Amino acid sequence: VTTPEFTLCDGLRAAREDRADSPAARLAFPRLAREFGTPLYVYDRGVIETQYDALRSAFAARFRRLRIFYAVKANTNVALIRFLHRRGAGAEVVSRGETFLSRTAGVPPGAILFSSSSKSPDEIADAVANGILLNVDSMDELEQIAEQASSAATTAAISFRVNPGVDPDTLHKINTGISESKFGVHLEGGLALEAYRRAAALPGLRIAGLHAHVGSQIVDPAGHVETLRRLLAFARELKERLGVVLDFVDVGGGLGIPYEDGQKVMSADDLAAALAPVWSEGTRALGYEPELWVEPGRFFVGPSGVLLARVNSVKRTPVRTFLNVDAGFNTLMRPSMYGAYHRVRVVGRAAPDEIVDVAGDVCETGDLLAEGRRLPRAAAGDLVVFLDAGAYGFAMTSEYNARPLPAEVLVDGDEAVLIRRRGTFEELLRSQIPPGRFS
Ligand code: LLP
Secondary structure (H helix, E strand, O other): OOOOOOOHHHHHHHHHOOOOOOHHHHHHHHHHHHHHOOOEEEEEHHHHHHHHHHHHHHHHOOOOOEEEEEEHHHOOOHHHHHHHHHOOOEEEEOOHHHHHHHHHOOOOHHHEEEOOOOOOHHHHHHHHHHOOEEEEOOHHHHHHHHHHHHHOOOOEEEEEEEEOOOOOOOOOOOOOOHHHOOOOEEOHHHHHHHHHHHHHHOOOEEEEEEEOOOOOOEOOOHHHHHHHHHHHHHHHHHHHHHOOOOOEEEOOOOEOOOOOOOOOOOOHHHHHHHHHHHHHHHHHHHOOOOEEEEOOOHHHHHHHEEEEEEEEEEEEOOOOEEEEEOOOOOOOOHHHHHOOOOOEEEOOOOOOOEEEEEEOOOOOOOOEEEEEEEEOOOOOOOEEEEOOOOOOOHHHOOOHHHOOOOEEEEEEOOEEEEEEOOOOHHHHOOOOOOOOOOO
16 A cells, blocks of 8 residues: 655645645644644745745836845744845844844844834944944934934934825725824825934934835735835925935835635735836936835745644534634734634544634633634544734734743745744743742
């Protein structure tokens, strides 16, 4: 008898393609669970590569001067940061910790963009001292950066994150009113122009660019297109009124991925194609061509990852049926926090015939990872797979309920490499100080 050969990646692909009952999936997931335990984050290296290359080729074909950054907040495992950096991506960071992890992954300071709306004096000092580009979010912050740079007798390169007053989600269900957003210096009311004027006058600063990021999980190019149009019109104003010439214009990240079966989202190619005419027209009017920067997070790593969990028990109530699994909102926060949808597969079971809720192991009513799903009848011990968990999955985990953090594995072909070992009980105590005189 010959056993058919399937790689771990075949198993991951089978789950993505809704064939979790196929031999490939039946082999891969129990093997991963046996070797690394559950709950477990598993990333398919080939998918990250495909996603990155798709974006790079779509943009490189249309933009002569292009720079790609990986928004590391999506997944800060240094193995993934390093992988994307080696393929050419810089790092977009929002904290000193993210800077530290990016540097550890081999990203040089010159390929890091620091972009948070609330930077501490310590974060500003670190970026200034290390020559990391600061994406400024307020006038107050600008003054602090100039002061730091002057006292360190150095020059800080800056851009401004502007608030372009564009709502990218008007066509969609998630609607975030941009005027209420805490991010960016408003173009509206001349505020951004005033900010650049001030930056040009302050010592210790070098104006390098212009930035906007109008949201995440955007599935239609319209918001990016309108943002770019406004950015380029503003760049022209900067040149004509202040004589400022920019090295780069950054359109942010935000490319959505399909989380649901059959969900239509823009591709990297759709976005690049929609931006290209606005870019050529806008830069022609501008009289020079800055670099175009993009900084996706989710798009690169989201589709590559799954969360593998095990069914602890099945509970049938008069109202609902719960699959109680060994992961919760401390493992995957997106469903509880945003009402986000992740496809769920039951490994090794065919024929969906039951409507269930997949409940987490956190002691809170709101800890449901999936609701009202038609799934195959599962039993205790079965493995379930949550798809598209590579972005904002592990990155948002916590030790709530005193559960050690899950492990992470990077899979390539039939090889699985542990890139984060499972947390331990000792780690729950790692920073606690034994009770002193108050107890
Ligand atoms: N650039 C900036 C300045 C950002 O704030 C973000 C994300 C990105 C780039 C990358 O956005 P992406 O390409 O990944 O959409 N936790 C949420 C998503 C929060 C996104 C925050 N900022 C979620 O789980 O959906």
